[in-house]
Amino acid sequence: MKQLLNTLYVMTQGAYVCLDHETVKVEVSGTVQMQVPLHHLGAIVTLGNVMMSPFIMARCAEDGRAVVILDRNGKFKCRVVGKTSGNVLLRQVQYEAVRDRERSALIARNMVAGKVKNARQILMRGARETGNADESTALRKAGDILADALFHLKDVTDIDHVRGLEGEAANAYFQVFDRMVKEEDRPTFRMNGRNRRPPLDPMNALLSFLYTLLLNDCISAVEGVGLDSQFGFLHALRPGRPSLGLDIMEEFRSVLADRLALTLINRKQITEKHFEVRPGGATYLDDAGRKEVIMAYQKRKQDEFHHPILDQKVPFGLLPHVQSRLLARHLRGDLEHYTPVLYS
Numbered sequence: 451m452k453q454l455l456n457t458l459y460v461m462t463q464g465a466y467v468c469l470d471h472e473t474v475k476v477e478v479s480g481t482v483q484m485q486v487p488l489h490h491l492g493a494i495v496t497l498g499n500v501m502m503s504p505f506i507m508a509r510c511a512e513d514g515r516a517v518v519i520l521d522r523n524g525k526f527k528c529r530v531v532g533k534t535s536g537n538v539l540l541r542q543v544q545y546e547a548v549r550d551r552e553r554s555a556l557i558a559r560n561m562v563a564g565k566v567k568n569a570r571q572i573l574m575r576g577a578r579e580t581g582n583a584d585e586s587t588a589l590r591k592a593g594d595i596l597a598d599a600l601f602h603l604k605d606v607t608d609i610d611h612v613r614g615l616e617g618e619a620a621n622a623y624f625q626v627f628d629r630m631v632k633e634e635d636r637p638t639f640r641m642n643g644r645n646r647r648p649p650l651d652p653m654n655a656l657l658s659f660l661y662t663l664l665l666n667d668c669i670s671a672v673e674g675v676g677l678d679s680q681f682g683f684l685h686a687l688r689p690g691r692p693s694l695g696l697d698i699m700e701e702f703r704s705v706l707a708d709r710l711a712l713t714l715i716n717r718k719q720i721t722e723k724h725f726e727v728r729p730g731g732a733t734y735l736d737d738a739g740r741k742e743v744i745m746a747y748q749k750r751k752q753d754e755f756h757h758p759i760l761d762q763k764v765p766f767g768l769l770p771h772v773q774s775r776l777l778a779r780h781l782r783g784d785l786e787h788y789t790p791v792l793y794s
Contacts, residue, residue: 455492457667459744461737463499463522469506491515493670495663497740498522516670523734524659529669537676543781544694548681555609557780557788558684562616563603564701564790569623570596571793572704576630576712585629595622613684616700620644623704628653630712638722639715648732652725655733656714659740660707661699663747668702669695671770675778698770698777701790706766710750714743759789 458474460467466477474486474494488509493516496502502517510517511532519527547553570593577589599619606612624644631639631653641653649655669692672679682693684700714720724739735743751767764772769791780788 456486456490457493457495457748458486458491459495459497459748460500461497461740461744464501465496466501466503467494467496467506468503469509474506493518493666495520495666497524514674516666518666520662522737524662524740526662526666529666540676540778540782541678544677544681547781548683548687551609552607554683555607555612557777558609558697559603559606559612560788560790561684561697561700562612562619563600564792565616565703566596566599566603566619568701568791568793569619569704569708570600572630572709573623573626580630582633588626588629592622592626595619609684616684627708632716635715635718635721648728648730649734650731651733652722653711653715655725655735656711656720656739656743657707659735659743660711660747661703663744664702664707665692665695665699667751667767668699668770668774671774672698674771675774677774677778677781698773701773702769705791705793706747706750706769710746714746719746755791755793757791 458476460476462476462478462483464478465483468475468477469488470485472488474488474491475482476484494502494506494510495516495518497520499522507517507530509515511530514532517530519529521527547557573589573593573596577586577593580586580589596619599615603612603615606615621643624641628636628639628641639651639653639656641651644657645651645654646658649658669679672692672694677694679692679695681687682695682697685691685693685696687693711720719742720735720739724736724742725733726736727733751765753766754763755766755769756762757764757769757772759776760772773791776785777788779785
């Protein structure tokens with residue numbers, strides 16, 4: 451089993467990240483603020499005006515350690531990538547599978563089924579936990595729509611039909627998502643469906659930031675097993691889009707991001723004060739909010755989940771890697787189907 455390594459997030463503006471032998475140093479105004487053994491890190495993520503020495507960037511690229519650069523709001527800017535590695539024959543069968551519309555649709559169907567099933571679990575849990583009968587009814591009705599989508603997915607072999615069912619389920623899910631926020635905090639975190647680029651309310655800003663963190667982990671997992679993150683099955687191919695990273699992320703959105711967002715809000719770890727509203731209505735987490743979210747996300751990744759295929763406990767942070775390996779085994783012909791993670 452792959453070891454779950456830490457991700458170093460550097461958010462202090464003006465910080466400088468460098469390599470001292472086998473230790474990563476973070477300096478601010480010439481003063482060392484922290485040191486971390488390089489072998490403890492699986493990735494380095496910087497936000498905003500953070501500088502990195504070319505030596506540490508080259509070393510991370512050589513080792514296959516992800517280096518991701520985000521702007522101060524958490525928007526993706528670039529990744530540092532080393533020489534192409536992995537099994538070229540695996541990527542070849544991946545490309546062939548993407549071109550095979552029927553096979554591609556079947557893989558996408560299973561991914562969407564995992565996403566919808568996990569999202570429905572979140573809704574049903576919310577319906578049980580709320581003390582308001584009207585809220586419980588609304589959440590259960592949305593859960594019924596997702597159950598209906600699952601029922602129809604089992605017979606679908608067309609990729610556009612798969613995407614249509616996924617869209618209907620996502621729309622129903624986000625129409626009631628803010629009903630799982632405690633009533634006293636709901637005015638702040640009310641959302642009118644999902645919006646992005648830019649997010650227009652605090653809830654969407656929080657979800658977008660968590661999805662960025664999760665996507666970077668999924669891209670690293672996909673590339674770590676030798677697959678091409680640009681060639682996906684559910685998400686259409688577009689220049690610059692990490693389609694397979696987005697595919698793998700779908701079944702984890704509700705488990706690793708959505709549920710965490712609700713926990714942070716309901717425990718008042720994230721409040722109205724953690725957001726900035728820009729001209730035009732764009733809403734983003736502030737520095738304190740991003741720090742709070744990153745710490746909670748890192749902690750969540752340490753929690754364990756019993757994986758039914760492996761029949762053993764796996765940290766949540768390793769699930770993207772495990773699912774990427776299962777997908778690779780399916781593409782090679784070692785597994786008949788790609789089986790998504792189902793959270794219960």
